[in-house]
Amino acid sequence: MAVFTAVTLDDLTQWMEQFPLGQAVALQGIASGIENSNFFLTTERGEYVLTVFENLDFDQLPFYVHLMRHLAERGIPVPAPVANAAGDLVVALHGKPAAIVSKLEGSSQMDPQPVHCAAMGAMLARMHLAALDFPLHQPNLRGLDWWQATMPQVLPYLSPGNAELLRSEVAFQAAFAAGETYPQLQRGPVHADLFRNNVMFVGERLTGCFDFYFAGVDAWLFDLAVTVNDWCIDLASGALDTARVDALLDAYRAVRPFTGAEEASWQPMLRAAALRFWLSRLYDFYVPRAAEMLTPHDPTHFERILRDRIATPAPRLAHQE
Template identity: 40%
Template sequence: MSVFTPVSRPELETFLAPYELGRLLDFQGIAAGTENSNFFVSLEKGEFVLTLIERGPAEDLPFFIDLLDVLHDADMPVPYAVRDREGHGLRQLCGKPALLQPRLSGKHVKAPNNQHCAQVGELLAHIHLATRERIIERRTDRGLDWMLSAGAELLPGLDAEQSGLLRSALQEIEAHKAQILALPKANLHADLFRDNVMFEGTHLSGLIDFYNACSGPMLYDIAITLNDWCLDANGGIDLPHAQALLGAYAGLRPFTAAEAELWPVMLRVGCVRFWLSRLIAARDFAGMDVTIHDPREFEVRLAQRQHVALKLPIAL
């Protein structure tokens, strides 16, 4: 189970008292997380998710709270920090920064269809449109510079085929870094995988886990999202799914010519980011009772993205 910091019932009851949400009925750790400790919390006045922040500087946490407030105020189905009686949304539990958020309804979709992908594309466009004019600045700690340094560190431990694939990708990132950073920007979710979106039937009911959110090129967010939602059986791109996602997005926020030019590159960048982070997690958490996602999934996807036939829809 991916709970890095265990919490006892008395500790949790003391923490929850200032929220005035009634008696604690039940709580349990959530196994899906890989970076933070998360718990489902049942109280007399509702269902909530408690997150203890395990990674990243504490000074970044007001960014997450502010961003989620902006998106919540724009009527998007996102969690937000519940305030205690003193108005505090960020508090401490077991020596870790802690947030209490409403638990959103719905279930994750393991095998999305075109309609699911279109709704995800729409939601992503709404996030970008809600923030691009007043971006809340936060530089990601898993950005291009991190990829270049982490990739160089990991290269000696890879086999010849893997190292060739990664070395080529790192060279491409270095060559296109300035162009990527010059693309149109907004606030990004930066981790919009299937296990972070919930549906009730065919209706998108929730988007969670904003702890990788940052400011940056909108195209990067789209590439990360498509790399998980629009897959064929071999890790390649499912064209109908991808066209549904991109078409729905472009209907709200048209793509630029610069984005179209860098699209294949950005798909590969999105694969590199998660291949590297998963390799590091597999190394650092080996033998621990922690959920570790298979790094090979993104190795395969990166190999599949060496030739990209999918183009962005652009109005000529």
């Protein structure tokens, strides 16, 4: 959520007339994140978030915004997209796709405890089940195909040791995806980026999750691994914290029990989730785009996590028949 496209209140004077929100009275750029231009938008009717999409086009965006609406209609706490007078959820602003969504209550819990991880696990399982009947389909655009295409762009910048780590892990994941177990994994729409800064709390109550613009159809276990790799770790070392892992997995399992194929795939999927964000951070660090308020994330954080997931046996998912 950086700012690549500058937007002012004057730009919104006429543009806002198509929405049932009244006039814009305040606009503030959001500095965190790295993909789109995001703003806190205050109108005569309330508080919202305005997103101008920098990479996704008008043909790709229906999957994301309609998934959010689908989940919201089924009681999952996510931002609800606001339609304009013509019923469109995505409209042009400065020649780029843009959308307005409701602003969630609360703030991100950047030091999650087991109680927060349990709330996260339960909501993630409910989200997966709620999206099962979502009619649109789009693959995870940051999956194996993207890893294989992006790796050559960052290899020239890496030390020999890190280059070998990247090559070997992409090869490992390609072999895992081609094996017998991977096709047996439960699949459906996933968020694919459920870091702690994309979830809101009021005290210990989870009030919602947002930033669905990496969503796609993938293994539910990948979504869970991405979440565990951020919520349940020691930030300094990247090692998993047992109490938080247990709280998140127990709460998820209480809503949707795991399968045998998922238990067998847990360690490879934790590695896949670490690889995905190490590679994307390497790309953003070494092949950056110009943007206001943009600070690329440190790639070494997910290098540490990936090395730990390779070296350390994964906690069991406690498969139940």
